[in-house]
Amino acid sequence: MVARADTAPGNARWRLWALGPLLLLIAVVAAFSAWGDSVTGLLGSNPPPLDQVDVRRVEFKPGEIRIRVTNPQRDDLTVASVTVDNAIVPFTLDGPATLGRLRSSTIVVPYDWVENEPISVGVTSSTGIETVKQIPAAVETPQPSITRATGYAAIGFLVGVVPIALGLLWLPSLRRAAPKWLTAFMALTAGLLTFLAVEALSESLQRQAALPAGLGGAGVVLLGVAISWLGLTAVSHTLSKRGKSGEGALGGLALATLVAIGIGLHNFGEGLAIGTSFALSELALGSFLIVGFMIHNITEGLGIAAPIADGGKASFARLATLTLVAGAPAILGAWLGGFITSDLLAVLFFAAAAGAAFQVVTEVVRYVARKAPGGITSPYVLGGFIAGIAVMYTTGLIAG
Amino acid sequence: MKFRLLSDSDLVAPKKLTRKGLIAGAAPLLVAGPLAKLALADNPAEHDHLQLASHTGNGQAAHGHAAMIGEQAPAVGGPRDLDALLYPPKPLPYRRGRVREYTLTAVDTEIEVAPGVIFPAWTYNGTVPGPVIRATEGDLLRVHFFNGGSHPHTIHFHGIHPANMDGVFEIVPSGGHFTYEFEARPAGLQLYHCHSTPLKKHIHKGLYGAFIIDPKDARPPAQELVMVMNGYDTDGDGSNNFYTVNGRSFYYAKYPITVRRSQLVRVYLANLTEFDLINSLHLHGGFFRHQATGTGDHWEYTDTVMQCQGQRGVIEIEFANTGHFMFHAHQSEFAELGWMGFFNVVD
Numbered sequence: 122m123v124a125r126a127d128t129a130p131g132n133a134r135w136r137l138w139a140l141g142p143l144l145l146l147i148a149v150v151a152a153f154s155a156w157g158d159s160v161t162g163l164l165g166s167n168p169p170p171l172d173q174v175d176v177r178r179v180e181f182k183p184g185e186i187r188i189r190v191t192n193p194q195r196d197d198l199t200v201a202s203v204t205v206d207n208a209i210v211p212f213t214l215d216g217p218a219t220l221g222r223l224r225s226s227t228i229v230v231p232y233d234w235v236e237n238e239p240i241s242v243g244v245t246s247s248t249g250i251e252t253v254k255q256i257p258a259a260v261e262t263p264q265p266s267i268t269r270a271t272g273y274a275a276i277g278f279l280v281g282v283v284p285i286a287l288g289l290l291w292l293p294s295l296r297r298a299a300p301k302w303l304t305a306f307m308a309l310t311a312g313l314l315t316f317l318a319v320e321a322l323s324e325s326l327q328r329q330a331a332l333p334a335g336l337g338g339a340g341v342v343l344l345g346v347a348i349s350w351l352g353l354t355a356v357s358h359t360l361s362k363r364g365k366s367g368e369g370a371l372g373g374l375a376l377a378t379l380v381a382i383g384i385g386l387h388n389f390g391e392g393l394a395i396g397t398s399f400a401l402s403e404l405a406l407g408s409f410l411i412v413g414f415m416i417h418n419i420t421e422g423l424g425i426a427a428p429i430a431d432g433g434k435a436s437f438a439r440l441a442t443l444t445l446v447a448g449a450p451a452i453l454g455a456w457l458g459g460f461i462t463s464d465l466l467a468v469l470f471f472a473a474a475a476g477a478a479f480q481v482v483t484e485v486v487r488y489v490a491r492k493a494p495g496g497i498t499s500p501y502v503l504g505g506f507i508a509g510i511a512v513m514y515t516t517g518l519i520a521g
Numbered sequence: 522m523k524f525r526l527l528s529d530s531d532l533v534a535p536k537k538l539t540r541k542g543l544i545a546g547a548a549p550l551l552v553a554g555p556l557a558k559l560a561l562a563d564n565p566a567e568h569d570h571l572q573l574a575s576h577t578g579n580g581q582a583a584h585g586h587a588a589m590i591g592e593q594a595p596a597v598g599g600p601r602d603l604d605a606l607l608y609p610p611k612p613l614p615y616r617r618g619r620v621r622e623y624t625l626t627a628v629d630t631e632i633e634v635a636p637g638v639i640f641p642a643w644t645y646n647g648t649v650p651g652p653v654i655r656a657t658e659g660d661l662l663r664v665h666f667f668n669g670g671s672h673p674h675t676i677h678f679h680g681i682h683p684a685n686m687d688g689v690f691e692i693v694p695s696g697g698h699f700t701y702e703f704e705a706r707p708a709g710l711q712l713y714h715c716h717s718t719p720l721k722k723h724i725h726k727g728l729y730g731a732f733i734i735d736p737k738d739a740r741p742p743a744q745e746l747v748m749v750m751n752g753y754d755t756d757g758d759g760s761n762n763f764y765t766v767n768g769r770s771f772y773y774a775k776y777p778i779t780v781r782r783s784q785l786v787r788v789y790l791a792n793l794t795e796f797d798l799i800n801s802l803h804l805h806g807g808f809f810r811h812q813a814t815g816t817g818d819h820w821e822y823t824d825t826v827m828q829c830q831g832q833r834g835v836i837e838i839e840f841a842n843t844g845h846f847m848f849h850a851h852q853s854e855f856a857e858l859g860w861m862g863f864f865n866v867v868d
Contacts, residue, residue, distance in 0.1 A: 201637030202595070202762075208857030209635070209763075209770065211593060218637070247637050249755020251762050 170196035172246040175333045176254040177225065177464075179242055180262035181234055187262075188228040188242050188254075192220035193333030204243035204251070205232055223333070234259045263399070265460050273396055273455035280395070280414035281388045281451025286444045288422015295430035303431055304493040305505035310380060310424035311485040312509020317387045318478035320517075322346070324390065325471035332464055341465070345472025346479070353382065353480040374435055376428040376488055381447040383481035384421045386474040388447065392454025393467055399459055413519035420512050421447060428485070431492065590845065590863060594774035597633045606767045607778065609653045609747050609789065613660075615737040621656045621705070622663045627670040627693075627715075627728065634753050634763050635770045635859065643670050643715075643726035649768045650749040650793065651730030654713060656705035658737050664701040668693040674723065675699070677716035678732060679831075681706050688716050708736035709815035710789045710833045725754060725795035727768075731833075733789055733815075743785035743837065746778065750792045750800045750828070750850070750860065760796055763859045764850060770859020773848075777863035782840045786864075789815070790826070791833035798830040800860070803851040809838040825851050840866040 153160070161167065171194055178189040186205060192198040199219040203212040216226030234240055236259060243253040263269055295306060325342045360375040391414070425443055429435050458467075490497040589595075613619070625645045632642045632649055645651030656662050668674050673695060677688035682703035685691065693699045715728035731747050751768065752761030763770040780786045788809075792800040803825040810820040815835035826834060840846070849861035 199637060202635050204858070207854055209595060209859060211589070211595060245635075245638060245755065245762060247639055249634075249638050249640055249753070249762060251756050251758075 169248070170194050170198070172196075172198055172248045172250040173252045174198060174200065174220075174244045174246065176242065176244065176252060179254060179256055181259050182262065184231060184233055186230045186232045186234060186242065187215075188230065188244065189225060190220070190228060190244055191225045191333060192222060193336075195222055197221055199247035200226065200228065200244055201247045201249075202245040202251075203228055203230060204245070204253075205230060205234075206241055207243065223336070236260065269459065270456060273392075273399070273459045274452045276395060277392045277449070277452030277455040280418060281392065282444060282448035284415045284418035285384070285422040285425065285448040288419045288424070289426050289440055289444060291423055292426045292430060292435075292440075295426055298430070300492070301494050301499070301501045303427065304489055304499070305501035305508075306423065306427040307431070307485060307489050307492070308502040308505030309420075309509035309512070310427050311482050311489065312506040312511075313420050313424055313513045314380070314383060314478045314482045314485065314509075315506075316510045316513040316517075317384070318475045318482065321387055321390055321471045321478060322475035324394070325468050325475060328464060328471065329468045332468065336465055341468060342472045345469040346476035349386065349473035349476035350480045353379065353477050356382065357480070357484055373431060374429060374439065376484060377425050377435075377443060378446070379481050379484055380425050380428060381443045383474075383477040384424065384447040385450040386470075386477040388418070388421075389450035389454040390467075390471045390474040392451035392456075393458040393470055394454075395451075396455035396458025396460075397467070399455075413516075416519055417513070417516040418448075420509075420516065424509075428488065589771060589774050589861065590777070591775065594771040595636050596771040596775035597636055597769050598772070600776045603767050603769065603772060606648060606650060606653065606749070607746055609731070609733055609745055610655045612655065612733075612735040612739060612745075613657050614739055615657050615659060615735075617659065618661070619657070619659075620661045620663055622665070623652075623654050624665045624667070625651060625676060626667040627674045629670050632727070632768070634755070634765065634768065638755060638763070640753050640755055641726075643672070643674070643723065643728050645676075645728060645730060649727030649729075650751065651713070651728070653731050653733065653747050655733040655735070657735045658706050658708040660705045662701070662703055662705045666693060666699045666701060668695055668697050671695055672723075673697075673717050674715045674728060675717055676701060676713050678703075678713045679711040680732070680734065692717055705734045707816055708734045710734075710791060710835055712791055712793070712831065712833060714793065721795060724793065725752075727751075729793045731789055731791050740787065741785060743787035744780055745787045745789070747789045748791070748802070750790070750794055750802070752794045752797060752855075752858075754796055761794070761858065764794070764800075764855040765859050766862065771861060773862025777845060777865040779865045779867060780840065782843055782866050782868050786838045786840065788836040788838070789833070790828070790836055792828035792830055794830055797852075797855070799827060799852075800830075800855065801825060801827040801851045802836070803849060804838065804864075805847040806842060806844075807838060807840055807846060809836045811836050827851075840864070843867055 173193070175191040175193040176188060177191050178187075180187040180189075188203070190200065197219050200214065201218075203210055210230050210232060212228050212230045214226050215229055217224070218226070220226055228244065230242075238259060239255065239257055240259045241253050241255045243251045245251040295303060298306070322342070325345065326339060329339055329342050357375075357379055360378060395414075422444075425447055429440075454470075486497070489502055493499055493502050495501065628644055628647055630642050630644045630647050631639050632644070634640045642649050654662075654664070664676060664678075666674075666676050673692045675688035675691065675693055676699075678686075678701065680703075686701050686703045688701065691699055711732040711734055713730055713732045715723040717723045729749070729751075731749055733747075748766040749768075750766050751764070753763045753765070754760060755762045765771075766773065788802075790802055792798075794800045805824075808822055808824050810822055811826045812820050812835045814833060820837075826836070828834065843866045846864045846866060847861065848864060849856040
């Protein structure tokens, strides 16, 4: 009986039938493209295109401003006139003047800009619509170099790797803590990861909102969240099988690994943000700010240490690996953000960071529910969770 | 004739731009200006078609205001395109009972106000500003108006005339016709513009022009020029994206107006700028006499005049030197958005 469906002679035909709707759709779309105007014509006249360009990036070189523009709309858009500080300037185009949908060009303006002063650039389309972009301070845009790559790596190391390594040094103290306190610290880990997840989700949504409409809606954020959530679920499944924990809930090193992955994805996003800000001269990242990020991130080390404290031994090499998994992505992120600008990628990365963090939160909560002496509603668990959020918020103020 | 204007890339570019660096960078430009004049004076035949090529040849022009001359100036069209607006009809000596007839047709026209920038204008006879109307004081002026535009329009003349010739109540519908008839007075530089509502829209769209009434005692002979100052808000945000004289931004920077040092130059200057209502003209390297509205006995001796929207005046200049002399709105913003040009004074 079961085999009948596979061997039925009509089966192949019905599989072919599945192509029918697609072929018909192609036919209908073709027909609409040919005669669709008469349909939209019934609704009255078509409004003209908005004709606002998307100013993606403004770079400053000695005696020159480079403006990267993208056409965010369906209709073609032609760059006709360019202003700097509301004055018409001569320009050349590195790319076409008439841009198709989502196509880009770079406008090159010879201009003696004034360092550290605000400046605005305007791009006027052939229909006279001017899009103005304000730059808070004109600063020479750094060019890619070994020195800069090293600089980004150093910053990534300082804000990512160092604080996590320091946080892991709490491990011996945590090992000697009473079980109720240990679960309190585990709850704290869950709290701080929840905080990071919300932060990353908000960042992702904000960046998505700033994307041109042609690059899709908020659904792309869900795509990033879902991919990383499900990916990490698969990882946790594999780890739990290997760890033979039997109950399907992770503990010890395996859980710490998961936490490290979640934090690593977040730090990748953090590095990306720092690198992009440097590249776009939007952030004067002083040493104070780096100190802020370091204090902010030391809690992340604590979050990785807590599950290990409960789960037996961990070699130095294993701890070092965890540190790199959680911290080193900040370096990669800083490189990517510093040298490549893709806003869509940034949206996806932050969404992935949010999805990963949320997934790890569920794992940690399951662990706490299993291990906590007073159950999941004990004051230690609740207090630890709130403390995790509060600590992240407070130290975040220093970095912000 | 081509020659190069030094750009600051001729210098060893300072690695970091500082104020000092900028001043150093500007020094060759200061030298280049007089050199340019000398070079031009060598070859008067080329004065009309000034070509200032930058040595790099790829648009890396010398920066800024001073370099925006000749081919570097982003202006639309060829060298004689605006002659009909710049050079008014010849004045006629007073003759009793003469009739002057003009025909103005309102048409919706897409005009190119700056290279590649199309403005959907409403025009009299296809241009912004409209054609120059000229009569001598005492002439009977008869203006046939046809409305070929998509909106109701009128022509409202400044001057002294009957109420039913004022272009306020007799709105001419699309496809309609009206004949304005009145005696041209008083002498001076008058204006005409549409007075349909919404007024701001009808003026800003381009329905205006200069209206010269010559005095019975003719003004001294001169090379006469008309300059109507205006602006275009191309993106509808209530402020202008381009400023011009006679309708095209930077046009007289690309094609300097050639005048003779030996000859009196008379400029009929009017302001029809919408939104930013105050406009001005400043002349470099010379002084002129200015007679507000072109009426009365009062002449101001100055190099800068300011006009509110609807104000106008007559300017008389005797150039003391030959060479290129800039003129522009002394609102720097307007100058850099297109209201800038040059006189090329020759012997």
